[in-house]
Amino acid sequence: MNDEIDILPRLLKEVKDKFELSYGESEIVEKAFLKLKAKKATYKTANEFAIEIGEILSEALSTSLTVDVLPDGKMYYNIAKRLLEDVLGRNYEIVSSYTTGVQKELNTKAKIGLAVQIPSLNKDRIDGFVNRLSSEEKFDTIAWLVDEPIVNFTQSIVDDFIQSNAEFHYKAGLKPEIIRHALSDCCEWCRSIEGTYSYPRVPKNVYARHNRCRCTTEYDPKSGKKQDVWKKTWR
Template identity: 50%
Template sequence: MVTIVENDIVPALLETISKEFDEKTYSSLKLKKALTLLKNKQATYLDVNEFAVEIGEILASVLDANITVSILPDGKMYFNIADRILNSTMAKNHELISNFAVDVQTNLNHAAGLKLKGQKPELNQDRIDGLVNRLSSGESFDDIKWLLDEPLINFSQSIADDAIKRNVDFHFESGLQPKITRRLSGHACDWCKSLAGTYDYPANVPEDLYRRHERCRCTVEYNPKDSRGVQNSHSKKWRAQKQQEKTEQRKLMNIKSRQA
């Protein structure tokens, strides 16, 4: 059951959040550095990850400054408030990070001699919905306000990872042999150490390659220049199969056209 509060604080709150978020992103030195690297065609997925972390941290700081127990009805984060605020702000994070990732991937593709545009990952709506439900389930905002900190940063990092997933899959289907690397960051735990390394996609990629625990800053990277090479028998078979499917589909369409 959705609880509707009489005093709608969301429009004014969203306006303030959006304004402060824009101001902080515009003045961020880390984001300016990332955009300069992109302009010079020197950015990699390490920069995409740093870009994502910075965007996530900025959003978390803005929400922390503007959403407090004192402004919430009964000191609670009701569903209709959480739903509108998080869907708006997290979708904006996705747009900023995914667009940056697309441009980085496009540059990496061109540098590897591939005339391919970077592929944009879809918004993970399930993850947003899950966070909204958790936020609105707390009796007091103080009990669950931590959800507007690290989980938002983790979500932002996952956008960079989703971009890699999308492009690696696209490149594999195009006949390349992608290699994905997970690197450690800081004082990594044993679990993260067990995932570090470079893997051939898709056969050798660990199931948990993209997973992160709280405050994990390990990175997942992909560069298509490492995927160029002689096509193996699997990729040749795949392309031949796809070509055959297209031929059969055209034949079927011609038959239907003559029967019409």
């Protein structure tokens, strides 16, 4: 157990240093903030931003976590828990803060005076990662978990934002429209849920994605308002 206590601070620092370095150098991150500043960011930008943040973290984790540095070549529960809660919590903070800015701007443009809904951190999913990682005798067999699933986790922060805000707007009397667009090289499942959906008829699947899915889910609150206006006009 002593090994665990010794290794964690060093490992955490290494992962964080790698993350900060790549984050500071990322053109995608820089462009995303410029777009937000220019009031041109959308949920598509937020998704691209989340993919980049997820990839930066997964790269840092994948290169720092190896069988030789881990005690007994195993990812012990306490290491996994303290490491992932820290770095995934940080990813949540970064993506959440960025996406809040995007939704705020979209609300302002659509003249919606409602507060941005901020979904909470998905702690269950982090617990799932921790349990799965520590369940294997050798880290090697589970190393894939700190790769793409980290990106998927980070993207889901944006998808949760869309869902929370669209549902909130629906409850406020708007008719939010969600557009899911499948990338041509994605899969059958993604193609099956591709489309434009209006509340209340929005399947929950629209907010779900499998590993390596880079499809886009978009929400612009002005779509819901437009429809509302038309309805009134035609009534």
